[in-house]
Amino acid sequence: MPRIVKVRVFLPVGVCGCSQTDFIARTYQAVRKHPDIVDYGEDSAGSEAAKRAGVTYRGILIGRRLLQGNPTSDQIEEAILAEANRTED
DSSP states (O other), X not given: OOOOEEEEEEEXXXXXXXXXXXXXXXXXXXXXXXXXXXXXXXXXXXXHHHHHHTOSSOEEEETTEEEESOOOHHHHHHHHHHHHTOOOO
């Protein structure tokens, strides 16, 4: 059985929301395919959690894997599935 994967999206504060639309759309496109295995949340890129994850501007922490920049929905989905099927802790 696949494990539940924490997916945390970190967004910059003070940036026009319209500039984040494509990023969020790609994320939702991947996440909505796997509602049974994804624990989804959002936070500020300036938060303590973002700092611990190593986020510099915006990013997606998928389990233990951090994607920054402009990952595609395919890259996000691949990371979700890889984390869900990871066997080591």
